[in-house]
Amino acid sequence: MTSQHGVRLGAQTPRVGRWPDYVSSAGAEVIELAESAGLILDPWQQFVLTHGLGEQRDGRWSAFKVSCWVPRQNGKGGIIEARELGGLFLLGEQLILHSAHEYKTAQEGFLRIKGLIEGTPDLDRRVNRYWQANGEQGVELTRAAGGGRLRFIARSKGSGRGFSGDCNILDEGQELTGAQMAALLPTMSARPNPQLWFFGTPPDDPAAWAYGLREDGEAGTPRMAHFDWGADLDLTNPEDRRRALVDRDLWYACNPALGRRITEDFVTDEAKPSGLGDRFAVERLGVWPPRAADGPSVLDLAAWEALADPESRRTGAVAFAIDITPSRDWACITVYGLRTDGLGHAEVIDRRPGTDWLVERLVQLTERWRPVAIGLDLKGPAGSLLVDLEKAGIVRPDDPDRPARGQLAIPGAQDVAAACGQLADAVTQGTLRHIGQDVLTEAIRGAKTRPLGDAWGWGRRISSVDISPLVAVTLARWAYETRAHLVTTDYDPLANIF
CATH class of the missing domain: 3.40.50.300 (P-loop containing nucleotide triphosphate hydrolases)
Structure with missing residues (x-):
């Protein structure tokens, strides 16, 4: 010294x-x-x-x-x-x-x-x-x-x-x-x-x-x-x-x-x-704590691109989900549903700067399409919108086993991990399609993962790009899969224009 x-x-x-x-x-x-x-x-x-x-x-x-x-x-x-x-x-x-x-x-x-x-x-x-x-x-x-x-x-x-x-x-x-x-x-x-x-x-x-x-x-x-x-x-x-x-x-x-x-x-x-x-x-000694591992490999970009179908359309029931970047400068809404051939259809339907437009837009979509669920991760940046959503009539179900259309689907940590794993499996197994949107492709290209117990979730803060479209698609798919069989099927819109 x-x-x-x-x-x-x-x-x-x-x-x-x-x-x-x-x-x-x-x-x-x-x-x-x-x-x-x-x-x-x-x-x-x-x-x-x-x-x-x-x-x-x-x-x-x-x-x-x-x-x-x-x-x-x-x-x-x-x-x-x-x-x-x-x-x-x-x-x-x-x-x-x-x-x-x-x-x-x-x-x-x-x-x-x-x-x-x-x-x-x-x-x-x-x-x-x-x-x-x-x-x-x-x-x-x-x-x-x-x-x-x-x-x-x-x-x-x-x-x-x-x-x-x-x-x-x-x-x-x-x-x-x-x-x-x-x-x-x-x-x-x-x-x-x-x-x-x-x-x-x-x-x-x-x-x-x-x-x-x-x-x-x-x-x-x-x-x-x-x-x-x-x-x-x-x-x-x-x-x-x-x-x-x-x-x-x-x-x-x-x-x-x-x-x-x-x-x-x-x-x-x-x-x-x-x-x-x-x-x-x-x-005092400036020791860096252990870094969160990147988790398993991110989605295979070639496999994702192979699932692109510009003519893909879903029919029947849908689920929406929202996500916001950690800096809150961008937000998006995604949809997930099934096509007539039984394959899943994932799509970003709205993405804009800021967050002030989200609640009003989601209310419009909910009134028009009566989704089986709206995915919202309370532990993510979008969780801050819960009060505003509830004031607007988009609420959590009183009985999780008997949800109604247009209500929130809120995942726990295990659900988030399951949703990510299920999307990765769907891509690997080729059981979904998308229309080839650049915002999703770029999100997958730059996405990294973080540990969630023995599983993993998308790492917003460590990813090199805005991955909110990917996070929201993952959540929309989970919301659909966990809610579609619990709500009535009395509503079947045929159009696919949002």
Whole structure:
């Protein structure tokens, strides 16, 4: 471990450090600028900036993505502030977008950078305005100073979709979703020299999108710099969990600010049962919990495409289902029923941005087609619509054994697993057809699965695309199969136009 004046200090280099080759670095100038604003960076913070701001011969960044993972309170905010100061006042970036999972985190970042600039007259005179309104804060330079902007937002539905930033700072990166990244990345594609910075701590969700980022970083993916101070421990191993609590060398290896901003006595208290308890290894040592497995292979795309029949039509009873993306920027309604030859028919009948249209549309469909059931997964994003659906007359059955048409079919965890397995079997066995819709094909192409006990379910957050059409088709099929034989068959529409 590093020592200074006889005081033991935490490791100033990470356990995992990967970065692409570069011929020069803007790090030294950014570090010097930060120092002029009173922000004195630790060696480890300078290390990340130096390698993260490496430049190729043509002047472009050698790393498009920079990923930094370090336990809380070690000082990652200092790296963020230095990078933002550099982008505004040194690198000529026109838009820097700083986002966090929570509003209070984004607001704190704004207040800290504002304080640094206001406390440095040479920088403050270049500012045209600071603003803080409507859940957003920012800094805008004068036209003479380049007119660059730094915006702070909390990530939510649509946040960042319309911004084409030169640099995006993604704080609380453990909370990022695949849908959010899908909204963000295309906005940077037209920028001449963009850069993404990720900062975070290990996620609570074992299926979090950040696991894929970490996998790329540890593999040394081209155009990516990755720094992780977290310990390489297996939380399922009792010996590793015991070691985390007692190995002080490990404490210093994982916390670069230990001996500076964090004291050993404080960490000792955290290691006690009355401290962080079982969370000590994750929170203080940055240990990543086991990742949720991808489960069995996703649906075979070739098998799915072989079942396409553009002329397919169902007849008789139907079931509907709805699903919403985790970011709530898209939603869809699907239908499932049988054809005259007895094969199943699956179809997406409505898909639009947002969620405000869903209830009204579902009411219209229910009144017209009197479905045997409407599938709704309460544990998924669409579960939030339950109250609105019930107010609109789409309710749960009083007696599950005697449901009526147009009522909700709500699966439990075992039902979700069964529904996914049954759809996979139907595709393998060729017992259903679809009309070849691109939204379903793309969902199947990018879908991944998550464990559900000994079975599996679709993994919304870890999939690389919007899989709500696939989730809803799976649920519609399950709703039909579990309800069609329980309701009366006194209604048999022949049309298939929704």
